[in-house]
Amino acid sequence: MSYSDEIFCDGKDHNGDPIVFADDLSKKLFIEKCGNKYEEDLYKTGMCSNFDQSNSVCLQFHQSVGFQNLWIGFLFLVTFCLLLSALYSFFMCCKFSHLKYIIKWHIGIFLVNITIWFWVPSLIFNAICQTHLVCGWYVLAIPLVAGCFIATLLDLHFSPEAKYFRNQKPAEKTQQFLERIRAAKPAIGVKIVCFHYETRMRRNSNSSGVKTVQKVTHRERRLFPIDGFVDVSQVPSRINRGGVTLFHISKSITPGDAYSQDAFLQFKNRYIAANSHRDQALKSRIEVSIPELSDTRVMTFSGSPPWWASKYCFYVLSCFHLSIILRIMFITRSTVFSILIEKKYFADPNIQRSYGFDTGLIGPSVVNNFIMSPQQGFGPAQYIQPGGIQVQVPLQFDQPGGRQVQVPSQFGQPGFAGERQEHQAFIRHETKADDLPPTYEEHYKFKEIS
Numbered sequence: 457m458s459y460s461d462e463i464f465c466d467g468k469d470h471n472g473d474p475i476v477f478a479d480d481l482s483k484k485l486f487i488e489k490c491g492n493k494y495e496e497d498l499y500k501t502g503m504c505s506n507f508d509q510s511n512s513v514c515l516q517f518h519q520s521v522g523f524q525n526l527w528i529g530f531l532f533l534v535t536f537c538l539l540l541s542a543l544y545s546f547f548m549c550c551k552f553s554h555l556k557y558i559i560k561w562h563i564g565i566f567l568v569n570i571t572i573w574f575w576v577p578s579l580i581f582n583a584i585c586q587t588h589l590v591c592g593w594y595v596l597a598i599p600l601v602a603g604c605f606i607a608t609l610l611d612l613h614f615s616p617e618a619k620y621f622r623n624q625k626p627a628e629k630t631q632q633f634l635e636r637i638r639a640a641k642p643a644i645g646v647k648i649v650c651f652h653y654e655t656r657m658r659r660n661s662n663s664s665g666v667k668t669v670q671k672v673t674h675r676e677r678r679l680f681p682i683d684g685f686v687d688v689s690q691v692p693s694r695i696n697r698g699g700v701t702l703f704h705i706s707k708s709i710t711p712g713d714a715y716s717q718d719a720f721l722q723f724k725n726r727y728i729a730a731n732s733h734r735d736q737a738l739k740s741r742i743e744v745s746i747p748e749l750s751d752t753r754v755m756t757f758s759g760s761p762p763w764w765a766s767k768y769c770f771y772v773l774s775c776f777h778l779s780i781i782l783r784i785m786f787i788t789r790s791t792v793f794s795i796l797i798e799k800k801y802f803a804d805p806n807i808q809r810s811y812g813f814d815t816g817l818i819g820p821s822v823v824n825n826f827i828m829s830p831q832q833g834f835g836p837a838q839y840i841q842p843g844g845i846q847v848q849v850p851l852q853f854d855q856p857g858g859r860q861v862q863v864p865s866q867f868g869q870p871g872f873a874g875e876r877q878e879h880q881a882f883i884r885h886e887t888k889a890d891d892l893p894p895t896y897e898e899h900y901k902f903k904e905i906s
Contacts, residue, residue: 514585523585524592526578530571537570544784558616558787562780565611568604569777575601612774617783620702620755621767627695630703630756633748634795638687640748642709642799645679646724647743650735674734677743678813680723683804686712689797695756700765700790703754705797709744712800719803723811730813749797755790764789 521529541563548559575597582594589595612618625633651672658665695701711717728740755765763769764785773779803809 511585514581514587517581517585522592523582523587523594526592526594526597530574533570533574534567537567541566552788554792555787561615562783564607565615565783566780568607568611569780572601572604572608572777608774608777612771616753617770617786619751619753620786621770623751623754624761624767625754625756627756627758630701630754631695633754634691636748637705637746637797638689638691640746642682642685642801643679643745643747644682644709644720644801645677645743646727646740647677648675648728648731648738648740650674650731650738652736674731676731678727680720681803681809682716682801683807684802686800686802687798688800689795691795691797692793700755700757700761700786702790702792703756704792704794705749705752705754706794707744707746707749708796708798709746710798710800712802715805716801716803719809723809726811727813746797746799762789 517523544562545559548555578594579597579601582591587594649672651670653668654671655666655668658667711720724740724742728738732738757765764782770779770782770786773782
């Protein structure tokens with residue numbers, strides 16, 4: 457609008473189009489003639505009309521697209537991206553079936569990148585045009601973008617690709633790393649948690665009543681002393697020095713013979729019994745570990761890795777939300793191997809075993825030298841007499857409901873003598889000698905632990 461233009465107080469020019477003010481002086485002259493009628497008409501048309509109309513770009517965008525239609529455009533974009541994701545999933549399942557676990561992660565990060573690239577420019581443009589926050593409810597995009605940025609930070613730490621990029625090793629160092637793992641001594645232990653349940657009053661003003669919570673009073677972990685081990689892992693004798701290789705490493709630690717298995721089960725049962733007095737309830741968990749195996753995903757290469765296997769490219773593109781192409785090339789062009797580190801531990805039957813946690817404890821379920829059944833049932837327990845002779849303790853005293861309770865021996869005294877009862881629970885069946893694992897003496901070549 458210029459000084460010579462005909463002024464219409466309905467807010468439109470002679471062509472019927474909305475008036476565009478060339479400068480503040482034109483707008484001032486219009487308001488002097490027509491008063492506040494034009495500004496009142498702006499508010500009558502909705503909050504999306506309350507923007508900086510002196511900016512021709514903002515006005516043209518509002519006339520062609522509309523600030524109130526941003527969410528509709530975003531929904532169309534997400535629908536198109538989901539169709540692309542379905543095609544990508546079909547391709548990966550057909551050609552790379554062993555990589556199905558990574559499809560959901562790629563689709564998720566792809567949608568996060570699209571969301572950020574759509575809404576961040578939209579929010580900046582709305583701020584420049586001074587659009588009202590309620591216009592098209594685009595204010596809801598602010599927490600959505602914030603959540604996507606948080607998801608990106610979590611992706612840089614927890615994604616499968618990030619775990620590989622954090623553990624890049626040349627081929628020579630990877631070979632040494634695998635050799636250290638094979639030579640490392642395994643560890644197996646028992647973790648216990650003692651707890652009880654407490655009833656508390658609800659403090660919420662909207663509801664009344666009580667709630668039951670679990671109160672933990674004691675945590676402890678104890679390692680089982682092993683006397684030797686062997687490593688039976690199947691690892692590549694020579695790593696391919698061409699291209700990029702990804703190793704997914706898992707572990708398995710098992711007893712090497714029947715005696716070692718029984719020794720660990722007795723250790724576990726005695727450890728649980730020695731701590732059963734601490735609280736009303738107790739739960740246990742077996743934990744296994746290999747000290748050298750701190751990283752379960754390792755990427756190895758020879759020379760300089762390609763750009764899609766460079767950790768600098770990965771982190772830079774991830775920060776700019778452009779890493780989806782790199783991720784696809786990285787996982788499809790690399791060679792993926794799964795390695796199982798398998799170790800068997802042994803307990804020497806010639807060593808008399810004693811544990812500090814049950815020495816001197818007196819209670820209904822813990823007696824020195826009283827070995828509970830490995831199955832923790834109501835079968836016959838065993839008592840170790842001097843000289844290594846094992847005597848079975850019979851079941852005594854029928855309880856209400858038909859349950860039978862073991863009668864442990866006292867300190868330094870043998871258990872009660874009695875006849876062998878029939879139909880005892882958890883009686884171990886006879887095992888043929890050919891079915892048993894190798895004995896401790898047969899593994900004379902395994903590594904001794906000092």
